Amino acid sequence: MTAADTPIGPAGASGAVRGERGDLLTWLTTTDHKRIGILYLVASFGFFLVGGLLALGMRAELTVPGLQFVDEQTYDQAFTMHGTIMMFLFGTPMVAAFANYLVPLQVGAADMVFPRLNALSFWLFLFGGVIVLSGYLAVGGAADVGWTGYVPNSELHFSTTTGTDLWIVGLALTGVATILGAINFTATIYGRRAPGMSMLRMPMFCWNILVASILILFAFPALTGALAMLLFDRRFGASFFDPSEGGDPVLWQHLFWFFGHPEVYILALPFFGIISEVIPVFSRKPLFGYRAMVFATIFIGAYSMSVWAHHMFTTAAINLPFFALSSFIIAVPTGIKIFNWVGTMFRGKLTFPTPMLFATGFIYLFVIGGITGVIVASPPLDFHFQDTYFVVAHLHNVLVGGSVFGIFAGVYFWFPKITGRRLDERLGKLHFWSWLVGFILTFLPQYQLGADGMPRRYPDYAANPGWTELNAISTVGSLLLGLGMIPFLAAVVLALRRPPDQGNDPWEANSLEWWTTSPPPHHNFTSLPPIRSERPVFDARESRR
Amino acid sequence: MITRSQRSIRGVVLAAALAILAAGCLPAPATEEAQQVTTLYGVFVAIAAVIALIVFGLATWAILRHRQKPGDPLPDQSHGSLRVEFIWTAIPVLIILGLFAGTLAVLGRVDAHNPNPGVELRVEAFRWGWTFSYPGSGVSVTGITPDGPEAVLPVGEPIKIVVASHDVIHAFFVPVFLFKRDAIPGRESAFDVTIDEPGTYRGQCAEFCGIYHSRMPFSIRAVSRAEFDQWLASQPRASPPAEGSPVASP
Numbered sequence: 001m002t003a004a005d006t007p008i009g010p011a012g013a014s015g016a017v018r019g020e021r022g023d024l025l026t027w028l029t030t031t032d033h034k035r036i037g038i039l040y041l042v043a044s045f046g047f048f049l050v051g052g053l054l055a056l057g058m059r060a061e062l063t064v065p066g067l068q069f070v071d072e073q074t075y076d077q078a079f080t081m082h083g084t085i086m087m088f089l090f091g092t093p094m095v096a097a098f099a100n101y102l103v104p105l106q107v108g109a110a111d112m113v114f115p116r117l118n119a120l121s122f123w124l125f126l127f128g129g130v131i132v133l134s135g136y137l138a139v140g141g142a143a144d145v146g147w148t149g150y151v152p153n154s155e156l157h158f159s160t161t162t163g164t165d166l167w168i169v170g171l172a173l174t175g176v177a178t179i180l181g182a183i184n185f186t187a188t189i190y191g192r193r194a195p196g197m198s199m200l201r202m203p204m205f206c207w208n209i210l211v212a213s214i215l216i217l218f219a220f221p222a223l224t225g226a227l228a229m230l231l232f233d234r235r236f237g238a239s240f241f242d243p244s245e246g247g248d249p250v251l252w253q254h255l256f257w258f259f260g261h262p263e264v265y266i267l268a269l270p271f272f273g274i275i276s277e278v279i280p281v282f283s284r285k286p287l288f289g290y291r292a293m294v295f296a297t298i299f300i301g302a303y304s305m306s307v308w309a310h311h312m313f314t315t316a317a318i319n320l321p322f323f324a325l326s327s328f329i330i331a332v333p334t335g336i337k338i339f340n341w342v343g344t345m346f347r348g349k350l351t352f353p354t355p356m357l358f359a360t361g362f363i364y365l366f367v368i369g370g371i372t373g374v375i376v377a378s379p380p381l382d383f384h385f386q387d388t389y390f391v392v393a394h395l396h397n398v399l400v401g402g403s404v405f406g407i408f409a410g411v412y413f414w415f416p417k418i419t420g421r422r423l424d425e426r427l428g429k430l431h432f433w434s435w436l437v438g439f440i441l442t443f444l445p446q447y448q449l450g451a452d453g454m455p456r457r458y459p460d461y462a463a464n465p466g467w468t469e470l471n472a473i474s475t476v477g478s479l480l481l482g483l484g485m486i487p488f489l490a491a492v493v494l495a496l497r498r499p500p501d502q503g504n505d506p507w508e509a510n511s512l513e514w515w516t517t518s519p520p521p522h523h524n525f526t527s528l529p530p531i532r533s534e535r536p537v538f539d540a541r542e543s544r545r
Numbered sequence: 546m547i548t549r550s551q552r553s554i555r556g557v558v559l560a561a562a563l564a565i566l567a568a569g570c571l572p573a574p575a576t577e578e579a580q581q582v583t584t585l586y587g588v589f590v591a592i593a594a595v596i597a598l599i600v601f602g603l604a605t606w607a608i609l610r611h612r613q614k615p616g617d618p619l620p621d622q623s624h625g626s627l628r629v630e631f632i633w634t635a636i637p638v639l640i641i642l643g644l645f646a647g648t649l650a651v652l653g654r655v656d657a658h659n660p661n662p663g664v665e666l667r668v669e670a671f672r673w674g675w676t677f678s679y680p681g682s683g684v685s686v687t688g689i690t691p692d693g694p695e696a697v698l699p700v701g702e703p704i705k706i707v708v709a710s711h712d713v714i715h716a717f718f719v720p721v722f723l724f725k726r727d728a729i730p731g732r733e734s735a736f737d738v739t740i741d742e743p744g745t746y747r748g749q750c751a752e753f754c755g756i757y758h759s760r761m762p763f764s765i766r767a768v769s770r771a772e773f774d775q776w777l778a779s780q781p782r783a784s785p786p787a788e789g790s791p792v793a794s795p
Contacts, residue, residue, distance in 0.1 A: 243731025451569030453720025
């Protein structure tokens with residue numbers, strides 16, 4: 001607002017990008033990181049809506065005991081596809097969406113190091129996702145094995161639908177897409193930083209993307225391998241996981257979680273990065289403890305490779321103290337991040353436009369998710385909570401209260417940069433409050449349900465005292481989350497109907513993307529400010545005052 | 546005006562309410578092991594409540610007290626403080642080491658195997674039901690009725706429960722035991738429980754095992770040793786080998 005009066009950086013030049021819009025072929029063939037970022041953003045958001053509708057369907061079924069709307073088979077497919085979509089077709093590509101759009105801009109580059117590889121990774125992801133969803137067209141229906149696909153239940157003998165094969169193949173493709181993207185982000189961060197931008201002057205978002213990318217390079221090949229082994233078991237007579245042929249079902253769990261736990265941080269770190277960008281801007285202060293945050297990010301990344309078997313405590317096939325201790329330890333750097341965000345807000349000059357509301361909501365909700373994570377990291381406690389709604393509540397606390405709130409903070413924050421238009425504040429506030437209240441109503445009752453022993457992945461449950469009430473509250477909350485999307489979508493549509501009116505730096509922000517026009521020209525920059533700290537645009541703005 | 550003490554009381558009440566809301570209360574424990582788990586959980590929740598209170602308190606304080614007013618200059622551009630970073634790194638390290646010590650202590654109890662269990666119960670899971678048998682006695686209970694089979698066990702003595710599966714992975718879960726164990730085909734695993742209180746306790750499958758995963762209930766009826774002996778003697782016994790399809794050997 002005030003920044004629009006004092007433009008810094010070059011003006012104009014945004015017409016070049018707008019002039020090209022509407023030409024479908026240029027979108028299909030684009031290698032521009034910004035357009036690929038937008039494609040990722042729109043596609044993964046589309047998958048998010050599908051996954052969200054599946055969740056609303058499940059919540060509707062669970063409102064009261066008994067089977068009202070769906071049968072078991074439909075329900076099993078719904079939670080399988082909901083989890084798969086949210087993890088692989090929404091969460092992971094959403095990382096690629098933000099990273100594609102922002103990494104070159106934040107490091108002051110014209111594009112990614114490998115633009116065509118970048119386009120390839122988007123299209124692999126999109127078609128992989130469509131293949132996963134196409135399971136619904138198979139005779140036996142979509143995959144019905146849970147997003148974790150535990151063997152032997154996912155072997156052909158027990159899951160006979162072709163949907164499960166499509167699930168395997170589609171996920172393998174999206175996995176390759178993710179790996180290609182990670183190579184590109186890593187190379188761009190190492191190779192394309194503008195003169196003056198040392199690693200320790202790099203925006204926190206880029207640091208988080210760097211660490212998440214390296215995690216992807218370690219974790220995703222394990223998934224790809226496991227999926228290939230499962231496909232061989234199902235269709236080509238192998239028996240990697242079949243105990244009657246000498247295979248081992250626990251091997252799948254090791255491979256899956258060797259990918260799956262780093263994946264949790266792949267879905268968390270980039271959005272930690274967004275929070276680390278948003279909070280300083282609306283606190284009018286630098287990030288508290290930048291170096292500590294870098295250290296914490298690297299530590300989380302390294303440590304997340306050694307905690308995978310805490311998903312397997314109840315198998316009795318692993319070393320419990322080792323994985324308990326490593327899982328506890330990772331709470332320390334995560335705590336450092338939370339304290340540093342609060343430290344940034346402390347003694348700041350806070351304003352609360354929608355991005356900051358989501359960032360603040362993130363802190364509160366993520367703290368609960370982190371604490372309950374420490375509870376389930378203790379094997380004696382996990383023996384009770386494993387596979388109950390306590391775990392469901394915990395993981396949604398981290399991935400919705402954490403990651404999705406971070407995503408919305410990022411969308412509201414960078415929407416002016418991407419489109420030249422602001423999202424309406426009143427609709428944004430409506431969106432935020434319905435999501436905050438909706439989240440609390442949906443997920444906090446699930447902790448109690450889990451403590452009472454309600455297992456997950458049940459379409460029906462016993463009418464034990466309190467369960468119907470808690471489930472009904474949870475369903476009402478989920479409805480609020482669903483309705484909360486209406487003001488958001490309305491804000492996007494209304495904004496896109498207006499002419500662009502945002503200056504280069506509408507929020508008075510810190511990193512290089514705010515130096516160029518909104519939206520940026522094709523090659524991003526016509527000039528760069530001197531980079532002498534992690535806040536070059538702040539430095540330039542202050543030196544002009 | 547609200548006094549400082551009123552405010553701190555409100556804070557404590559809020560934190561307690563939050564902790565209960567967020568973490569949930571466990572069911573009353575029915576085994577000696579579960580009592581230890583309940584105590585450990587209480588410690589975790591108490592520490593969690595204190596940490597949540599500190600973070601929420603500081604964040605809420607900042608939100609309420611550090612708002613930008615029109616015309617405010619930039620705040621002090623503090624880049625952080627090494628001392629503060631050290632404090633909020635060191636204290637959590639100490640806390641998690643404490644939690645780890647508590648975890649090890651309770652794990653030692655929950656994971657202990659008594660060399661002379663009073664009774665051994667063999668649990669074989671299959672799609673979609675359970676077979677309970679008492680090795681050496683020839684007694685075996687299979688049930689796929691709506692309520693599932695019932696295992697009768699004596700109270701007040703260590704019971705060895707061996708879990709196995711015929712097909713996919715299931716999990717043997719009794720909520721009031723605060724314990725579950727996966728039933729994995731090709732492996733057997735055992736754990737001990739000592740049931741405190743007579744009663745009938747429901748259980749169910751906790752690992753997704755296919756379409757009727759939610760229809761695998763069972764129950765445990767805990768009785769005195771005398772009643773248990775009487776019950777066992779009254780059961781029809783199959784001539785060995787006991788009924789039921791073979792389980793893949795580990």
